[in-house]
Amino acid sequence: xxxxxxxxxxxxxxxxxxxxxxxxxxxxxxxxxxxxxxxxxxxxxxxxxxxxxxxxxxxxxxxxxxxxxxxxxxxxxxxxxxxxxxxxxxxxxxxxxxxxxxxxxxxxxxxxxxxxxxxxxxxxxxxxxxxxxxxxxxxxxxxxxxxxxxxxxxxxxxxxxxxxxxxxxxxxxxxxxxxxxxxxxxxxxxxxxxxxxxxxxxxxxxxxxxxxxxxxxxxxxxxxxxxxxxxxxxxxxxxxxxxxxxxxxxxxxxxxxxxxxxxxxxxxxxxxxxxxxxxxxxxxxxxxxxxxxxxxxxxxxxxxxxxxxxxxxxxxxxxxxxxxxxxxxxxxxxxx
Amino acid sequence: xxxxxxxxxxxxxxxxxxxxxxxxxxxxxxxxxxxxxxxxxxxxxxxxxxxxxxxxxxxxxxxxxxxxxxxxxxxxxxxxxxxxxxxxxxxxxxxxxxxxxxxxxxxxxxxxxxxxxxxxxxxxxxxxxxxxxxxxxxxxxxxxxxxxxxxxxxxxxxxxxxxxxxxxxxxxxxxxxxxxxxxxxxxxxxxxxxxxxxxxxxxxxxxxxxxxxxxxxxxxxxxxxxxxxxxxxxxxxxxxxxxxxxxxxxxxxxxxxxxxxxxxxxxxxxxxxxxxxxxxxxxxxxxxxxxxxxxxxxxxxxxxxxxxxxxxxxxxxxxxxxxxxxxxxxxxxxxx
Numbered sequence: 067x068x069x070x071x072x073x074x075x076x077x078x079x080x081x082x083x084x085x086x087x088x089x090x091x092x093x094x095x096x097x098x099x100x101x102x103x104x105x106x107x108x109x110x111x112x113x114x115x116x117x118x119x120x121x122x123x124x125x126x127x128x129x130x131x132x133x134x135x136x137x138x139x140x141x142x143x144x145x146x147x148x149x150x151x152x153x154x155x156x157x158x159x160x161x162x163x164x165x166x167x168x169x170x171x172x173x174x175x176x177x178x179x180x181x182x183x184x185x186x187x188x189x190x191x192x193x194x195x196x197x198x199x200x201x202x203x204x205x206x207x208x209x210x211x212x213x214x215x216x217x218x219x220x221x222x223x224x225x226x227x228x229x230x231x232x233x234x235x236x237x238x239x240x241x242x243x244x245x246x247x248x249x250x251x252x253x254x255x256x257x258x259x260x261x262x263x264x265x266x267x268x269x270x271x272x273x274x275x276x277x278x279x280x281x282x283x284x285x286x287x288x289x290x291x292x293x294x295x296x297x298x299x300x301x302x303x304x305x306x307x308x309x310x311x312x313x314x315x316x317x318x319x320x321x322x323x324x325x326x327x328x329x330x331x332x333x334x335x336x337x338x339x340x341x342x343x344x345x346x347x348x349x350x351x352x353x354x355x356x357x358x359x360x361x362x363x364x365x366x367x368x369x370x371x372x373x374x375x376x377x378x379x380x381x382x383x384x385x386x387x388x389x390x391x392x393x394x395x396x397x398x399x400x401x402x
Numbered sequence: 403x404x405x406x407x408x409x410x411x412x413x414x415x416x417x418x419x420x421x422x423x424x425x426x427x428x429x430x431x432x433x434x435x436x437x438x439x440x441x442x443x444x445x446x447x448x449x450x451x452x453x454x455x456x457x458x459x460x461x462x463x464x465x466x467x468x469x470x471x472x473x474x475x476x477x478x479x480x481x482x483x484x485x486x487x488x489x490x491x492x493x494x495x496x497x498x499x500x501x502x503x504x505x506x507x508x509x510x511x512x513x514x515x516x517x518x519x520x521x522x523x524x525x526x527x528x529x530x531x532x533x534x535x536x537x538x539x540x541x542x543x544x545x546x547x548x549x550x551x552x553x554x555x556x557x558x559x560x561x562x563x564x565x566x567x568x569x570x571x572x573x574x575x576x577x578x579x580x581x582x583x584x585x586x587x588x589x590x591x592x593x594x595x596x597x598x599x600x601x602x603x604x605x606x607x608x609x610x611x612x613x614x615x616x617x618x619x620x621x622x623x624x625x626x627x628x629x630x631x632x633x634x635x636x637x638x639x640x641x642x643x644x645x646x647x648x649x650x651x652x653x654x655x656x657x658x659x660x661x662x663x664x665x666x667x668x669x670x671x672x673x674x675x676x677x678x679x680x681x682x683x684x685x686x687x688x689x690x691x692x693x694x695x696x697x698x699x700x701x702x703x704x705x706x707x708x709x710x711x712x713x714x715x716x717x718x719x720x721x722x723x724x725x726x727x728x729x730x731x732x733x734x735x736x737x738x
Binding site for chain 1: 478482534535536539546549550581589590591592594613614615616617618619627629630631633634635636637638639640641642643644645646648649650653654656660661663664667669670671672674678
C-alpha cells in the first residue's frame with residue numbers, strides 16, 4: 067500500500083515532509099510512499115541523505131504549489147499540476163491508497179471533493195481529529211469543514227465517525243456523544259435537538275449529550291458537532307493550552323530559585339509535555355470522500371508529520387472506506 | 403448600596419454564602435448586604451461567628467429554596483417565597499441594588515426576567531463572564547442563556563458587553579470581537595456573517611473576527627458569540643484545564659524523585675494556580691435585565707463567592723445599568 071505525499075504543502079515543505087516520509091518507510095516495511103512535488107526540490111532532499119528511488123519510494127513530479135492564501139476555488143481551477151492535486155489524482159487512479167497534505171485546508175477539501183467525489187448521500191467532507199482525554203483518546207467531528215449543519219448532517223457525521231473508530235481502533239460499538247450545552251435531553255439548539263432524535267433511532271451506540279468538559283473526560287469515543295462549534299472548541303483548547311504553558315514558563319523563569327525548581331522538574335515536565343503533545347495527534351481525516359485524504363497541521367515538523375502518515379496507513383489497513391460506503395448506502399436506502 | 407444574597411443557593415448554601423458575605427462587608431465599608439433565606443439557618447451561621455444584625459447586615463426571611471433540579475418554569479410558578487425570588491424582589495423594590503445567587507441558572511434567569519423585566523428591545527438575558535488571557539482578561543458573552551441566536555441578538559450582546567466593560571473596567575472604547583472559525587471576513591456561518599455586517603455599522607470598536615485561540619490571547623476586550631458556542635468554549639476550557647492539572651499531578655506523583663521535584667516546585671505551582679484560579683473569575687452577570695443579577699458558580703466556596711459579590715458591587719458602582727438602558731433605547735429608535 068502506497069501513500070501519496072504532497073511534499074510541498076505546509077509551512078516547511080520538503081524539508082519536513084521528506085524526512086518524515088523516510089522515517090515512516092523505516093518504521094513500516096509494508097508501506098511505500100510517492101513523493102509528489104518539485105522534482106528538483108525532492109531530489110535535493112533525497113540526495114543530501116544519500117537516498118535513491120526504489121519501488122517503495124517513488125517520485126511524481128508536479129510543477130505547481132497551492133499556497134496557504136490561495137482561495138480554494140482558484141486553486142482548484144488554476145493549479146491543475148499542483149503537488150496537492152497530483153497527489154490526490156494518484157489516489158483517484160489507484161496508484162496510491164491515501165494522500166497526506168499539510169497544505170491549505172480549503173483547497174485540499176475542494177480538490178479532494180472534485181477529484182475523488184463524495185460517497186453517495188454526503189455533500190461535503192467532514193474533518194475528524196483525535197484528542198487526548200483523561201482515559202485515553204476521543205475522535206471529534208466536524209472540526210470546521212461544515213459551519214452550517216442540519217440534523218441530518220450531524221447524523222452522517224456520527225455514522226462515519228463511528229465506523230472510523232470501530233475500524234481503526236477496533237472498538238466494536240463506539241460510544242457516540244452529541245456535543246451540547248447540557249446533559250439533559252431538553253437542552254440545546256434546534257438542530258441539536260433534532261439530531262438527538264435521529265441518533266436515537268440510528269442503531270448507533272448513542273450515549274446522549276456530551277458537554278464541553280465531557281470531551282476531555284473521555285465520555286464518548288466519538289463526539290459529534292457542527293464545524294463551527296468543533297472549530298471553536300479545538301482552537302479554544304489550543305489557546306488555553308498555550309496560555310497555561312506560557313504562564314507556567316513565566317512562573318518557573320521568575321528568579322534563580324524557581325529556575326532551579328524548573329531544572330529539577332524537567333523530567334516531570336517533559337513526561338507531561340509528551341503526554342499532551344499535539345504533534346502526536348496530528349493528522350485529521352477528511353471523511354465522506356471516495357478515498358482517504360489526511361490533512362496535517364500546516365506548521366507540523368517531521369515528528370508531527372509522520373503521525374499524519376501513520377494515520378493514513380491505519381485508515382488504509384482498516385478498510386474503513388468500504389465500510390463507510392456500504393453503511394451510507396444503507397442509510398440512504400432507509401431514507402428513500 | 404446593598405447587595406441581596408440568595409443565601410440558600412449553590413451546592414453549599416449558608417455555610418459558604420454567609421462567610422463570604424461577612425468578608426465582603428469587612429473589605430467594603432461602603433457596602434451592605436441583605437441575607438435572604440431560612441431565618442434559622444442564617445441566624446445559626448451568624449451566631450456561630452458571634453455576628454449580629456446591623457444596618458449593613460440585614461436578614462430577610464424566605465421559606466422556600468429553588469433546588470438545582472427544579473425546572474425553571476416550576477420554580478417561577480410554585481416557589482414564590484424562595485430565597486432566590488425574594489432576593490430578586492428586593493432589587494425590584496429598590497431595597498437592594500444587586501442580587502447574587504449560586505442557585506439554578508435557568509430558574510435565576512426565568513425569575514429575574516419575570517420580576518425585573520428586560521430592557522426595551524432585549525428578549526432574554528445574556529450571560530457574560532470574565533476569562534483570564536495572556537495579556538490580562540477578557541469578557542465573553544453569551545455563555546449559555548441563548549442557544550438559538552439571530553444576528554440582531556449578537557449585536558445586542560456586543561452593545562451590552564461593550565458598555566459593561568467601559569463602565570466597570572474604565573476602558574473607553576472596548577475592542578469587540580466576533581467569535582468565528584477564521585479571521586477572514588468570508589468565514590463563518592450565516593448568522594455570524596450577518597452579525598459582522600451589523601457590527602461594522604454599530605459605532606462600536608469592532609475589531610472583526612476572533613478565533614477560539616484569540617480568546618486567551620486577549621485579542622478583544624469583549625468576545626461575542628451565541629450561547630451554544632460560548633457554553634461549549636467555556637466548558638471545553640474547564641475540561642481541558644482539569645485534564646492537564648490531573649496529568650501534571652500524576653506525573654509529579656509517579657515516584658519518590660518526582661514527588662520531591664513537586665515539593666520543590668510547590669511555590670511555583672501555587673503561584674501558577676493562583677494566576678489561573680477560576681474562583682477569582684467567579685460571578686457571571688445576567689445582562690439585559692432592568693436590574694443587576696449575578697450568577698455565582700454552584701460549587702463556589704466562600705473565597706470564590708466573595709468574587710461574585712465584588713462583581714455585583716463593581717457593577718452597581720459603575721452605573722452601567724443606566725448606560726445600557728439608554729443605549730438600547732437609541733439602538734431601538736435607530737431600528738424603528
